[in-house]
Amino acid sequence: MQPGRAYSPPYDIIQRLARPVCWTSCSARGRPVQMALGGLVRRQWIAFALVLFVTLGVGVVFKRSAPLYQSTGTIVFSLPRSMQTAASPIGSDNLIVTADVVATAVSGPQGARQVRAAGGTGGYQFGLVNFYDQEYPNYAQPIASLQAFSYQPAVAQQTFIATLRVVQERLRQQQVDAGALPRAFITASLTGGSPQPIPQSGYPKRTYIGLLFLGIVAAYLLAATLDRHPSWGARLRVLTRRRRLA
Numbered sequence: 001m002q003p004g005r006a007y008s009p010p011y012d013i014i015q016r017l018a019r020p021v022c023w024t025s026c027s028a029r030g031r032p033v034q035m036a037l038g039g040l041v042r043r044q045w046i047a048f049a050l051v052l053f054v055t056l057g058v059g060v061v062f063k064r065s066a067p068l069y070q071s072t073g074t075i076v077f078s079l080p081r082s083m084q085t086a087a088s089p090i091g092s093d094n095l096i097v098t099a100d101v102v103a104t105a106v107s108g109p110q111g112a113r114q115v116r117a118a119g120g121t122g123g124y125q126f127g128l129v130n131f132y133d134q135e136y137p138n139y140a141q142p143i144a145s146l147q148a149f150s151y152q153p154a155v156a157q158q159t160f161i162a163t164l165r166v167v168q169e170r171l172r173q174q175q176v177d178a179g180a181l182p183r184a185f186i187t188a189s190l191t192g193g194s195p196q197p198i199p200q201s202g203y204p205k206r207t208y209i210g211l212l213f214l215g216i217v218a219a220y221l222l223a224a225t226l227d228r229h230p231s232w233g234a235r236l237r238v239l240t241r242r243r244r245l246a
Helices: 009-018 037-043 045-064 092-107 109-117 153-177 204-228 230-245
Strands: 068-078 123-128 143-150 187-200
Touching (some): 068 153, 092 123, 109 153, 143 187, 153 187
Antiparallel strands (some): 068 187
16 A cells, blocks of 8 residues: 555555566565566476377377267157047056156166166166256156167167167066056057167367367466476476486
């Protein structure tokens, strides 16, 4: 605060923010030491080169990594056409309950073993379609979603087919155990989607931009830290020279 001027918190905050920034260290008199980014790069070029090398390596790994393949389908639980009348005692609510029971069984440990036994070695997800959100779920229709995924397209397709087969067999066995007549069996049919796997590319541009940003931040923080501790930087340079000589 200047002499003869009343204390004003907002004014003092603005004055402090307007002062030159002390990037790494301050002199004994309290004066900030101006440090250009170019000077920091020249002094700690090994740190920048190291972070750049690691960032490029991670980018190459992302580029060469195999995409995730996914097969997606919509399963509808429905009655036989002969029973799809207003007088039918089996309503939409019963279909939803039946679909939920089957989905819970197939998604459990026993269902996973059955999928593996049927030839599905990839990952899968099966559950009723939520027509609202996770906080207030709304399962208004006997419709389920089936997803199978793997880094190998053939495995994703085979897992989808195996899971669908387990769903249908589980549904049939459940109705047999309940004593239902075969002509009144509820069926689970694939009405949307396809077992054909589709690669999930994601957002590669956003991934590379984010990786570049993290690399720049990491390089600056490492260089600034080494600049604050010259002994660390000296050890890093000695280690680099030894590796060169070796």
